[in-house]
Amino acid sequence: TSAQPKISSYFQKT
Amino acid sequence: MFEARLVQGALLKKVLESIKDLLNEATWECAATGISLQAMDSSHVSLVALNLRSDGFDKYRCDRNVSLGMNLTNMAKIMKCASNDDVITIKAQDDADTVTFVFETPNQEKISDYEMKLMNLDTEHLGIPDTDYSCIVKMPSVEFQRICRDLSQIGDSVVISCTKEGVKFSAAGDLGTGNVKLAQNANVDKEEEAVVIEMQEPVSLTFACRYLNSFTKATPLAPQVQLSMSSDVPLVVEYKLEDMGYVRYYLAPKIED
Secondary structure (H helix, E strand, C coil), rough: CCCCCCCHCCCECC | EEEEEEEEEEHHHHHHHHHCCCCCCEEEECCCCCEEEEEECCCCCCEEEEEEEECCCCCCECCCCCEEEEHHHHHHHHHCCCCCEEEEEEEECCCCCEEEEECCCCCCCCCCEEEEECCCCCCCCEEECCCCCCEEEEHHHHHHHHHHHHHHHCCCCEEEECCCCCEEEEEEEECCCEEEEECCEEECCCCCCCCCEEECCCCCEEEHHHHHHHHHHHHHCCEEEEEEEECCCCCCEEEEEECCEEEEEEEEECCEC
């Protein structure tokens, strides 16, 4: 099984 | 006052088609340099970033920055009212709560205008760092669309493996497996048919078919698509709009539990 990370966990809020 | 006129109005229709699968609503940021949009899909898994430079428009005026928050389903309904050869103008007053779309036939004999209510959207803006990617693949956008469509019949995920020699797309599921290999091929008659790989080191990453398929809605925008990949960072799928800007999609690779 594999998990789909959210894109928001890779990029910082500005 | 904001006003942007595009003789090639079909381009705007295609841009909207390329994002409305992923985004229900988004804010179009209008500035003197052009129009940009950045938004995550509702599950926050993927990110869409697009830019339409002001010099790509036939007429462009933006006295002060305006944020046009739109329901994209409604915008698509209005865009469907424009013919492919119509000239499209987008207009908004400063601090307005509506946007106006004007569609003109090439001979100017029919002019339609549609006014749409704007939304106040609470938009989160993400900073996207510059990244040196391990592999950059340029390939025909139609080929990428075809591969994503074909392999999504086999499984929910596609493994993209890239070496200097070529790029391999693989899927596995209950019925069996499927692999599509494309060799690097820069010596073709037409530039848009080339498969070109710039590789620092090989990568093999797994992505959700569902999102890749949504990204391929941008296929009509560009003959080539560019895939930028590195381990443990989001894939970038980029469609360049000739003399105008780009539509980019970001998707993180799946992680083995």
